[in-house]
Amino acid sequence: MKIALIAHDRKKDDLIQFVTAYQPILAKHTLYATGTTGQRVIDGTGLPVIRFQSGPLGGDQQIGAMIAKNEMDMVIFFRDPLTAQPHEPDVTALIRLCDVYGIPLATNMGTAEVLLKGLQEGFIDWRLLGERRG
């Protein structure tokens, strides 16, 4: 599966903690991330991550483009609901595309844990059916 990891600045420590806790599961999948988040994950866990631009520079849109092409299977996006983001329209667009295409999306740690446990149990294997990979 292809999994996108994204965290706003004040949520990055939480994401590293989360990725560390679920490293055995995440290591079996292909990880993508926005720029700064991806570097933090690489430095903090050693997991390989394909990095896009930083979020404010278009990284959310690059992940959105993968979703639109049916090339992303899950998005874990630790948003900061208490800080205004200069690229808020991009954040909204990414979340919207997850809903357009029915892509599992977690925006907080509680939901992310459920998603990864579900992933491990095979609940998201439907993504592998009828693959239309570009």
Ligand SMILES: O=C(CO)COP(=O)(O)O
């Ligand atoms: O801003 C972000 C998501 O909207 C995350 O971007 P960075 O991972 O580059 O900090």
